[in-house]
Every structure is written in structure tokens, then in C-alpha cells.
Amino acid sequence: MPRTAAPVSPTAGPVPGGPRMRVDAVELVRIAMPLVSPFRTSFGVQTDRDVLLVHLLGDGGEGWGECVAMSEPGYSSEYTEAAQQVIEGHLLPRILAPDRLTAAEVEALMAPVRGHRMAKAALEMAWLDLELRAAGRSLADYLGAVRAEVDCGVSVGMTDTSEQLLETVRGYLEAGYRRIKLKIEPGTDVDRVRAVRERFGPDVLLQVDANAAYSLEDADHLARLDEFGLVLIEQPLPEEQLLGHAKLARRLATPICLDESITSAAVAAEAIEMGACRIVNIKAGRVGGYLEARRIHDVCAARAVPVWCGGMLETGIGRAANVALAALPNFTLPGDTSASDRYFHQDITEPFVLHDGRLRVPTGPGLGVEVQRDVVDSLTTRSTVVRRR
Ligand code: NPQ
Numbered sequence: 001m002p003r004t005a006a007p008v009s010p011t012a013g014p015v016p017g018g019p020r021m022r023v024d025a026v027e028l029v030r031i032a033m034p035l036v037s038p039f040r041t042s043f044g045v046q047t048d049r050d051v052l053l054v055h056l057l058g059d060g061g062e063g064w065g066e067c068v069a070m071s072e073p074g075y076s077s078e079y080t081e082a083a084q085q086v087i088e089g090h091l092l093p094r095i096l097a098p099d100r101l102t103a104a105e106v107e108a109l110m111a112p113v114r115g116h117r118m119a120k121a122a123l124e125m126a127w128l129d130l131e132l133r134a135a136g137r138s139l140a141d142y143l144g145a146v147r148a149e150v151d152c153g154v155s156v157g158m159t160d161t162s163e164q165l166l167e168t169v170r171g172y173l174e175a176g177y178r179r180i181k182l183k184i185e186p187g188t189d190v191d192r193v194r195a196v197r198e199r200f201g202p203d204v205l206l207q208v209d210a211n212a213a214y215s216l217e218d219a220d221h222l223a224r225l226d227e228f229g230l231v232l233i234e235q236p237l238p239e240e241q242l243l244g245h246a247k248l249a250r251r252l253a254t255p256i257c258l259d260e261s262i263t264s265a266a267v268a269a270e271a272i273e274m275g276a277c278r279i280v281n282i283k284a285g286r287v288g289g290y291l292e293a294r295r296i297h298d299v300c301a302a303r304a305v306p307v308w309c310g311g312m313l314e315t316g317i318g319r320a321a322n323v324a325l326a327a328l329p330n331f332t333l334p335g336d337t338s339a340s341d342r343y344f345h346q347d348i349t350e351p352f353v354l355h356d357g358r359l360r361v362p363t364g365p366g367l368g369v370e371v372q373r374d375v376v377d378s379l380t381t382r383s384t385v386v387r388r389r
Pocket residue numbers: 039041046049069070075155209211259310311312313336
């Protein structure tokens with residue numbers, strides 16, 4: 001029998017937040033962060049992280065946000081330069097015009113701009129930091145966190161050989177990570193998964209992420225992964241193919257988890273109802289912000305669909321917000337909330353350090369981290385200031 005659609009927002013309305021804030025200037029800072037090692041996925045290889053930071057300056061203090069877009073549109077259609085342009089040309093004019101706003105009001109004012117969710121999420125994050133610092137309240141508390149620390153997994157990039165992959169995975173398991181996610185692509189997938197499963201045994205929580213590298217014609221091939229007891233297979237097909245995922249799901253024992261496809265709470269509800277996924281990866285950047293991320297959490301919880309927190313190679317700013325999000329009750333699987341040193345030798349905040357495979361949820365006001373301005377300055381490639389008129 002088909003399931004009846006439940007309402008998209010089954011829980012309470014807007015969360016009570018902090019005061020309305022006035023922003024006088026917005027600094028858009030582009031930094032280049034060298035990665036500890038190249039990160040290869042089915043859509044390309046990254047050696048540096050080109051990050052757009054949003055720094056709000058208002059009468060009530062400051063707020064920091066981070067845009068998760070990549071320098072090229074390989075993961076999704078968004079990319080850093082486009083995010084900066086839409087922020088400068090379309091989003092800031094809308095949110096700097098009124099006198100004072102809450103983050104929830106900022107979200108509503110940005111809604112008429114279609115898409116550009118990563119750009120919107122960066123502004124919302126900075127506004128939440130500003131507003132919650134003024135209220136003396138942590139983001140975790142505001143979002144409804146129920147945990148003081150979160151279980152961490154790690155996303156392992158593709159390597160040239162199986163031996164290199166085994167060596168890398170061994171290092172992460174020794175560091176304490178509680179779940180391993182292998183990036184896969186057609187050609188090497190089955191051999192790599194088999195090698196890792198045979199070397200490290202049946203008890204390791206193991207999952208794979210295809211970043212949309214397959215087609216429905218590959219269903220029989222993907223079914224070969226069923227014998228390895230994977231927690232899930234993440235985004236095997238292109239973003240738009242919800243029905244394709246539903247058809248594929250009927251041919252796999254391994255649960256399908258969607259990442260790129262889930263762009264809003266409404267899409268999450270549809271995907272679940274169609275049978276396109278049994279698990280959801282939540283990335284606030286991909287869905288337009290932490291408020292929408294929380295709605296997706298609620299939609300999934302109401303349908304008994306577990307969620308986990310994805311990652312986009314965030315600096316300490318975005319990582320702090322992700323760890324807060326991952327402390328919500330339905331985040332029952334370890335996320336890609338890795339330690340800072342998984343990606344960076346030097347972070348721009350105090351680093352997030354793994355303790356027994358977990359990260360502590362920040363408790364300070366706002367995001368709960370301090371940005372080290374001297375480090376930001378040393379990495380800056382461009383800085384633009386937009387003033388309230
Ligand atoms: C995913 N993230 O889950 C993404 C994709 C991804 C941690 O696997 C630079 C910046 C390179 C962001 C490569 C993880 C990236 C990136 C992959 C995001 O699909």
C-alpha cells in the first residue's frame with residue numbers, strides 16, 4: 001500500500017532565536033586552503049580549497065559564515081565565483097535594505113531568488129552566528145541538539161592502487177574514525193570495496209559514495225556490492241533521477257542514500273515516498289541553510305528515515321555548524337564530520353580534534369569558534385567589502 005504523504009514540517013514552527021540584527025558591512029573574503037593531500041572523487045581531483053567566507057559587521061557584533069561551493073561546478077551546478085556574484089548582486093541588496101532582521105527573516109527574504117542554495121546558506125550561517133552570539137546562545141541549542149559529542153566518519157578519496165587505499169584506510173581506523181566511506185567509480189569499485197572489507201573485517205562500518213557516476217543500466221553491476229554488507233550506497237545516479245533511484249533500489253539489497261538529489265525538505269519527502277532512498281545525507285550548504293537542514297531532519301525523522309551529516313571540506317567555521325547539526329536526534333549514523341587535520345594542516349579556527357572517534361559539539365555563543373584573523377589574512381586571495389547604503 002502506498003504511504004500517505006505526511007506534512008513537510010511535522011514539528012514546531014520557527015525556532016525562537018535571538019534578536020533582530022542590523023548589519024552595516026559585509027566582508028567577502030576568499031581564501032585558498034592547501035589540502036593535506038589531493039582529494040579525488042568520480043568528478044575530479046582537488047588540491048586546494050577555494051573558500052568564500054562571509055563576515056558580517058553590525059551594531060551587535062560580528063558573524064562568520066562559509067560557502068561550501070567548490071571552485072568548479074563538478075559536484076553540483078554551484079561554484080565559488082557564481083556564489084560570490086549572486087551574493088553581491090542579488091542576495092545582499094535584499095537583506096541589507098531592511099533595518100533589522102533575524103536569520104529566519106533573512107531566509108524568507110532570499111527565497112524569491114531561485115536556487116543558489118550554497119550562497120544563501122553562507123549568508124544564513126553568518127547571520128545565525130551574529131544573532132546567536134548576541135543572544136548568548138549556541139547554534140546547537142538553537143537547532144535542538146541532544147548530544148554533547150558526535151560520532152565521526154571519514155570520506156576516503158580514490159587512489160591509484162588498492163594498496164594505497166588500504167594504507168589510507170588503516171591510518172583513519174587507527175585515528176579512531178567510526179565509519180569509512182569510500183569514493184567509488186565504475187571500473188575499480190568492486191575490487192576496492194572487496195579489498196577493504198577483506199583486510200579490515202566485517203565489523204567496520206563501510207559505505208560508498210558514487211557522486212552520480214552510474215546509470216540505471218549499471219544496476220546488475222552495482223548489485224555485486226551487496227555481498228559486502230555496506231551501510232549504504234550514496235548517490236549512484238544523477239541528481240535529477242529520483243525515479244531512477246527508486247527503480248535501482250528495487251534491484252539492490254544495499255540501502256540507497258541520496259546526497260546531491262536532496263535539495264530541500266519537500267524533495268526529501270518526495271524521494272522517501274517514491275522509495276528513492278532509505279537514508280538521507282544532510283548538507284546545509286546543498287539545501288540553502290541550517291534552517292532547511294533542520295526541516296529535512298524533521299521530515300526524515302517523521303518517516304523513520306535515518307540521516308547523517310555530510311561534509312564539503314569545511315574550515316572550522318562550517319565544521320562547527322555541521323557538528324552542531326549532527327547533534328540532533330535523528331542523526332543516528334556517523335557523518336563526514338571529520339577532524340580538521342583530515343583536510344588541513346592549519347585551520348582558520350581552533351582545530352576540531354577527534355576524541356575516541358568523536359568531535360565535541362561547540363557550546364559557546366553562535367557557532368562557538370573563534371576565527372583566527374591572522375591566519376585568514378595569510379590565506380586571503382581577494383577581499384571585498386559591501387556596505388549598507
Ligand atoms: C560528498 N564530500 O559527499 C562530498 C563531495 C565533495 C567529504 O566526500 C572540494 C570541496 C572537494 C568539496 C570533493 C565528501 C570536494 C568537495 C568532494 C566535496 O559527495
